[in-house]
Amino acid sequence: MPMRINGAEAALPPDPRVSLLDLLRETLHLHGTKKGCNQGACGACTVLLDGERILSCLTLAVQCEGRSVTTIEGLGGEQGLHPLQEAFIEHDAFQCGYCTPGQICSAVGMAAELRRGVPSLVTADLDAPGIAPDPAELRERMSGNLCRCGSHNGIIAAIAAHCAGAAE
Amino acid sequence: MTPFRYARATEAGEAVRLAAEAGARYLGGGTNLVDLMRETIERPAALIDVTGLAATIKETEAGGLRIGAAARNTALAEHRAVRSRYPALARAILAGASAQIRNMATVGGNILQRTRCTYFYDDAGARCNKRNPGEGCDAIDGFNRSHAILGASPACVATHPSDMCVALAAFDAVVHLAGPAGARQMPLTELHRLPGGHPEIETALRPGELITAIELPPLPIAARSTYRKVRDRASYAFALVSVAAALDVRDGRVADVRLALGGVAHKPWRARRAEEALRGGPATAAAFRVAAEAELAPAAPLRDNGFKIELATRTIAAVLGELAGEAA
Numbered sequence: 001m002p003m004r005i006n007g008a009e010a011a012l013p014p015d016p017r018v019s020l021l022d023l024l025r026e027t028l029h030l031h032g033t034k035k036g037c038n039q040g041a042c043g044a045c046t047v048l049l050d051g052e053r054i055l056s057c058l059t060l061a062v063q064c065e066g067r068s069v070t071t072i073e074g075l076g077g078e079q080g081l082h083p084l085q086e087a088f089i090e091h092d093a094f095q096c097g098y099c100t101p102g103q104i105c106s107a108v109g110m111a112a113e114l115r116r117g118v119p120s121l122v123t124a125d126l127d128a129p130g131i132a133p134d135p136a137e138l139r140e141r142m143s144g145n146l147c148r149c150g151s152h153n154g155i156i157a158a159i160a161a162h163c164a165g166a167a168e
Numbered sequence: 169m170t171p172f173r174y175a176r177a178t179e180a181g182e183a184v185r186l187a188a189e190a191g192a193r194y195l196g197g198g199t200n201l202v203d204l205m206r207e208t209i210e211r212p213a214a215l216i217d218v219t220g221l222a223a224t225i226k227e228t229e230a231g232g233l234r235i236g237a238a239a240r241n242t243a244l245a246e247h248r249a250v251r252s253r254y255p256a257l258a259r260a261i262l263a264g265a266s267a268q269i270r271n272m273a274t275v276g277g278n279i280l281q282r283t284r285c286t287y288f289y290d291d292a293g294a295r296c297n298k299r300n301p302g303e304g305c306d307a308i309d310g311f312n313r314s315h316a317i318l319g320a321s322p323a324c325v326a327t328h329p330s331d332m333c334v335a336l337a338a339f340d341a342v343v344h345l346a347g348p349a350g351a352r353q354m355p356l357t358e359l360h361r362l363p364g365g366h367p368e369i370e371t372a373l374r375p376g377e378l379i380t381a382i383e384l385p386p387l388p389i390a391a392r393s394t395y396r397k398v399r400d401r402a403s404y405a406f407a408l409v410s411v412a413a414a415l416d417v418r419d420g421r422v423a424d425v426r427l428a429l430g431g432v433a434h435k436p437w438r439a440r441r442a443e444e445a446l447r448g449g450p451a452t453a454a455a456f457r458v459a460a461e462a463e464l465a466p467a468a469p470l471r472d473n474g475f476k477i478e479l480a481t482r483t484i485a486a487v488l489g490e491l492a493g494e495a496a
Contacts, residue, residue, distance in 0.1 A: 015171075016172065016173075016174035016215070017169045017171065017172070019202070038206070039203050039206070040199055040203055040269060043266065043268060046268055052242075052271045053267060053268050053271060054268050054271050054272050055199070055268045055269065055272065058197075058198050058199050058202045058203060058269075058272065059198060059202075059272065060174070060195075060198060060202060060215075062174050063195075063198070063217060063219065065176075106267070106268065109267070109268075109271075110267065113242075113267065116246070117246070118242060118245070118246045119245065119246065119251065119258065119262060120262055120267075121259065121262040121263050121403065123262075126251040126252070126255050126258055126259070127251060127252050139403075140402075140403055141267055143266060143402075143403035143404040144265075144266020144267055144268050144269065144404055145266075
């Protein structure tokens, strides 16, 4: 059974050593997903697997058989950019842009976790039915995505604006 | 990465059969194993993918929880029963790694993750008794700020990196195993070994054994528990010291207590000396400090990590104080 990447079928690699990240970049030429540290420390390679944010550098592509991958190329649509992409532009949430695809994929997954009520380390009441996406929550939840340009303030502002808009 | 054979199992018996060949390893989320393979520190001949095995979290007849070993870390942390009845476990998981890694990592894999000692990772330039038994340890005389202060040996001063396991150790979790010789179970506190003369042997697992589930006993005291992690930055870093604690205070005295430490030893460290010192005694800041000092009395600091003794002592006292305040 193949996997689906941004809605299109993709064959599994014959060599099980191939990471999902290398399959995306080297075989499928989807260069939006970035290779930063290649060891799970930076978050630049973040993609969505069945809607959940994961690190493609530590995922073997063969483990994705029958599953659905969304990369930064798959977030927008015919009608234009994904609202989070628009928010990143609006809030100057990047300088060099290298971490940006991972930041945006991570934020999409994070927003879904918030809607589902997944707590974080800074959530005071674990039994609370809902969690407000305040800046402390957003910073903790986005700590797996590093930005060496230091654009974190813009990144959090963009995500906060998006979460506020999505809640309306 | 060296070549390997990949196979996927759908149930435990099949996984154990598939892993019968020499050099086979079970693969969970891959967040530690794939990294170690890329560094060629792990060179398995085969990977048996066990992420498709039981991942359900359900009530036991005894009133505890049984957690399928393939459950993802996020699934365990967000489970309502874990959040309300074992909050230190939810908080410990949420204190570990990043959200992406918690979405990938399985509970079984979290337990069996390996140390992040930098000398263990540096196979080009450092000696390590875990990688090459008998060659020596460069951490003992090296940069050892993050290393063990309790239970270490002249052969190894590495720490176990898991946060989740610290809470599991405090709560008397039991690990269910499947293996070539059948199923068995053991307390989590007996699964990880102290290094002794053989730090390359990290667990009491027999060859080919697979963790299938973790069982939490019914433990009312765990509803009043928490986890505190002290580290060099506010998020996404390993512990210098961490504390999982549950406390039951009645009429100003400690009716019962559970306490475990992370970041200080080769295994999640159940603090039985401190528990013993606390039970039945006054629930006061002074008594918390005395109990913490009793636990740290056998600590043996290295060149750079002596600060952990005072840090652990203060963190234990602070967490117990927080829980006592909550109980009052």
